[in-house]
Amino acid sequence: MTGLHGLDGKVAIVTGAAGGIGAATVRRLSEEGVQVVLADTDEESIRALSASLPTPSTWIRADVRDESDVTGCVDLAVRRFGRVDLHHLNAGIAGSLAVLPDLTVEEFDQVMAVNVRGVFLGLRAAFRQFAAQGGGGAVVITASIGSLRGSADLLPYQTSKHAVLGLLHGAAVYGGPLGVRVNAVAPGIVPTELFAATPDAPGGRDDMVTRAATTPLRRAGTGDEIASVVAFLLSDDAGYITGETVSADGGAAAVSTVRP
Ligand code: NAD
Numbered sequence: 001m002t003g004l005h006g007l008d009g010k011v012a013i014v015t016g017a018a019g020g021i022g023a024a025t026v027r028r029l030s031e032e033g034v035q036v037v038l039a040d041t042d043e044e045s046i047r048a049l050s051a052s053l054p055t056p057s058t059w060i061r062a063d064v065r066d067e068s069d070v071t072g073c074v075d076l077a078v079r080r081f082g083r084v085d086l087h088h089l090n091a092g093i094a095g096s097l098a099v100l101p102d103l104t105v106e107e108f109d110q111v112m113a114v115n116v117r118g119v120f121l122g123l124r125a126a127f128r129q130f131a132a133q134g135g136g137g138a139v140v141i142t143a144s145i146g147s148l149r150g151s152a153d154l155l156p157y158q159t160s161k162h163a164v165l166g167l168l169h170g171a172a173v174y175g176g177p178l179g180v181r182v183n184a185v186a187p188g189i190v191p192t193e194l195f196a197a198t199p200d201a202p203g204g205r206d207d208m209v210t211r212a213a214t215t216p217l218r219r220a221g222t223g224d225e226i227a228s229v230v231a232f233l234l235s236d237d238a239g240y241i242t243g244e245t246v247s248a249d250g251g252a253a254a255v256s257t258v259r260p
Helices: 020-031 043-051 067-081 105-132 155-178 205-212 223-234
Strands: 011-015 035-040 058-061 086-089 137-142 180-187 245-248
Touching: 011 020, 011 067, 011 105, 020 035, 020 043, 020 086, 020 223, 035 043, 035 067, 043 058, 058 067, 067 105, 086 105, 086 223, 105 137, 105 155, 105 180, 137 155, 137 223, 155 180, 180 223, 223 245
Parallel strands: 011 035, 011 086, 035 058, 086 137, 137 180, 180 245
Antiparallel strands: none
16 A cells, blocks of 8 residues: 655665564555665564565664664665655564563663663654754654553563653654654554564463454554554654654553443
């Protein structure tokens, strides 16, 4: 599906581009005529995906926790395509499922480093480049239903995803006068590799898919359904939207827990 306004000919950086949601966004943006820089630590997957895209693209092995890697993504985009218009700050990890008394400081810090520091570094690099280009630009952060709701078994993850809403709101307020829009998508449950390390654990992948069957739409989402929201928010069709978090969660966030 193509046809969103203002995407054709643009240049985008997508982090976590090898993963379920990132790869779907990369494909969707490429179908819209966007030249994409695919960034991920999984070099083999992004190289293969980049080679399969309909619009010219490139890839870079980049760890979003690392300042110089994040700057390197922008440098590559400018070298190869001359500018950067769009960012999808999407790389993330689920981390430990341990409940509060059992969590270690290392487990907590590990998730915050990727999911919060990574988004901060990506936003900063984006804003520096937008300024160098004379303003304008759009960013989408992948938040989560865990940005809005809590459960006992994903504490570092949920904390990190609440924190990115702080980055979102601050960046949107700062960016508005500069013509920069910053929004977030909050997926519910999408079966990806995010919980691959814990397929059978409570709160793990299989459990998440079971939980998805209790949402109003009675199913998990797909990467393509999240990518549609990201592409829309990055496009001119979302020109008056900034600082917003769009849920794509099958209605999960709408459910009251005190009434069935
Ligand atoms: P995924 O595991 O398929 O993809 C995540 C990608 O991020 C992987 O390709 C991984 O290599 C990459 N990555 C991890 N750490 C990195 C780092 N330090 N630097 C660069 N790349 C790194 O998972 P996904 O479901 O596609 O997740 C994408 C985003 O969506 C994440 O931010 C996640 O929190 C969010 N999200 C996912 C779900 C879901 O149910 N799958 C729900 C809500 C939010």
